[in-house]
Amino acid sequence: MHPDDIDFVVKAEAFLTRFFLENVGREKLLNYKISYSHRCKIKSGEYVLYNHQALMLTMDDNGGFGKSLNIHTRIDHLSNFNTYKISLIGLNGEPSFMNLSLDEENKENREFSKREIDIIKLIGNGFNNTEIAEKLFISPLTVKKHRNNILTKSNSKNTAELIKNCIIQGII
Known part of the structure; x- marks a missing residue:
């Protein structure tokens, strides 16, 4: 080490x-x-x-x-x-x-809430806000709010950095 x-x-x-x-x-x-x-x-x-x-x-x-x-x-x-x-x-x-x-x-x-983890995994699978909303039975506006909260909590500047960090940390 x-x-x-x-x-x-x-x-x-x-x-x-x-x-x-x-x-x-x-x-x-x-x-x-x-x-x-x-x-x-x-x-x-x-x-x-x-x-x-x-x-x-x-x-x-x-x-x-x-x-x-x-x-x-x-x-x-x-x-x-x-x-x-x-x-x-x-x-x-x-x-x-x-x-x-x-x-x-x-x-x-x-x-991160369970819902936020679900959204992170769907983002990692390439789904957009509308597709995530359909899969989770919520509005696209709610998905957008969750995404903003996720970026803030993870100290990520954008979705690409979020996904990279989540891979490094083993979330996805």
Whole structure:
């Protein structure tokens, strides 16, 4: 791991433990995928950016951590810049929390609703506002409002950046 990223990874794991206890509830841990990036050295000696995704698969009899699945995907073809942000992607209808910083106390609302996640996935599949509205049985104006909220929450300048960030973070 890149020496400049070690401190971030250690603090990220502590932050995630605290975040779950204070904001989500330990009992919902199995309904989330955790995602953040860090750099690792490859055989050539070069450092490249990887996306770390973790899924808790089981918990022990006392409610402690059990088995987990951790996936590291090389993403330097998408970005060479580590954002030092953490995302929790809700599964099974749970809300998602995107682009959390270690130095913020979750002051900004970064939570994506289930509807927003549905819209992100449809955008990623190439659907326009009218098509999304038809699929979700809502008005195109409502889709437009959701899209604006999604861009704001994700700190994305446009749809292309949103989709790139969502791929990096494992939402789509």
